[in-house]
Amino acid sequence: MKVPFVDLKAQYLSIKSEIDKAIQEVFDQSGFSGGHFAEAFEEKFAKAHQTKHCVACSSGTAALHLVLMALDIGPGDEVIVPTNTFFATAEAISLCHAKPIFVDCDPHYYNIDPNKTEKAITKKTKAIIAVHLYGQPAQIDELRTLASGFNIRLIEDCAQAHLALYKGQPVGNFGIAGCFSFYPSKNLGAYGEGGAVVTNDGEIWERTSALRNHGSKQKYYHKYIGHNYRMDGFQGAVLNVKLKYLEDWTHKRRRIANSYRKYLSEIEEVIVPEEAPMARHVYHLFVVRVPQRELLVNHLASMQVSTGIHYPVPCHLQNPYVQESRKGINLNVSEQYSGQILSLPIFPELTDEEVQYVAECIHAFYKA
Numbered sequence: 001m002k003v004p005f006v007d008l009k010a011q012y013l014s015i016k017s018e019i020d021k022a023i024q025e026v027f028d029q030s031g032f033s034g035g036h037f038a039e040a041f042e043e044k045f046a047k048a049h050q051t052k053h054c055v056a057c058s059s060g061t062a063a064l065h066l067v068l069m070a071l072d073i074g075p076g077d078e079v080i081v082p083t084n085t086f087f088a089t090a091e092a093i094s095l096c097h098a099k100p101i102f103v104d105c106d107p108h109y110y111n112i113d114p115n116k117t118e119k120a121i122t123k124k125t126k127a128i129i130a131v132h133l134y135g136q137p138a139q140i141d142e143l144r145t146l147a148s149g150f151n152i153r154l155i156e157d158c159a160q161a162h163l164a165l166y167k168g169q170p171v172g173n174f175g176i177a178g179c180f181s182f183y184p185s186k187n188l189g190a191y192g193e194g195g196a197v198v199t200n201d202g203e204i205w206e207r208t209s210a211l212r213n214h215g216s217k218q219k220y221y222h223k224y225i226g227h228n229y230r231m232d233g234f235q236g237a238v239l240n241v242k243l244k245y246l247e248d249w250t251h252k253r254r255r256i257a258n259s260y261r262k263y264l265s266e267i268e269e270v271i272v273p274e275e276a277p278m279a280r281h282v283y284h285l286f287v288v289r290v291p292q293r294e295l296l297v298n299h300l301a302s303m304q305v306s307t308g309i310h311y312p313v314p315c316h317l318q319n320p321y322v323q324e325s326r327k328g329i330n331l332n333v334s335e336q337y338s339g340q341i342l343s344l345p346i347f348p349e350l351t352d353e354e355v356q357y358v359a360e361c362i363h364a365f366y367k368a
């Protein structure tokens, strides 16, 4: 049996007629950049996350950059990030010429460790970016308490956590703003690049919506130096269709995660992900920890099962940051886990037979 890591084609085929019609409308109305299709999406996406505002933009990285710019974060400032995240979270800070300060992950949930976060706060700290990694909300209460106690901003990187909940409330509501990505393989994926900022703060909304469009609110009048970070019309049209299915797809991801848990529970070597209290995990990725990872990956590949590693190198050890990484800050958990983590196939269209097959292949490997 061949099990891909993700299958974007299967999802497209399940909604093909609606998508094709939506794409045609963009041609018919010449709504190619920003405009009606992106605006319609903004309204729906804000509603889905129960926020007052949404600013659609060109990528998740752009969304992060826009929020940092809107907060006037710049040279001399420090922003705290987990080292266990996709590189873009830290990169956005560097794009503002501020300094990312890397913090280790919690050993159970893989998100930023709130206890270690407190130790990283200095007089220069302007913000903490909490990443809801793999689809699981970070430890929001602890992080909010820290942020308000030290008078610094909390920003949520929700790129992997569409419709994830903490105490029943969607992510994106807990900090000054939430940043989403619609990269094709994300839980809500465009057919190209896309991103969004959600916020309940009127000023952040005003600034990010202008900054994504050359700092302009009125055509050819520019209030700020910004960027061209607009969402294109095709992506807006596609996302308008796909958003309707997101809750259903999220249920399917959670069901698949439960199946994995059931089938993998008999294999002593495999550590399955833990769900944090009060959190609804949306399983952008299903990440296990395993011994002899490289051998297992090869075995699975030989059985036609594709896997991934998120991420093989923590941010502080990536080339642009490795020299500067402050000595004495302990990032052991992330360093150790980067050699053990393994992402198994998960996407809404994955069948129970396929999940069972993946588990059987893993079982066979450790029995041998």
Ligand SMILES: *Cc1c(COP(=O)(O)O)cnc(C)c1O
Pocket: 059, 060, 061, 062, 085, 086, 088, 089, 131, 157, 159, 160, 180, 181, 182, 183, 193, 194, 195
């Ligand atoms: C995907 C991702 C981003 C960046 O989003 P792009 O749309 O690819 O720019 C940022 N942070 C995290 C955690 C991501 O997974």
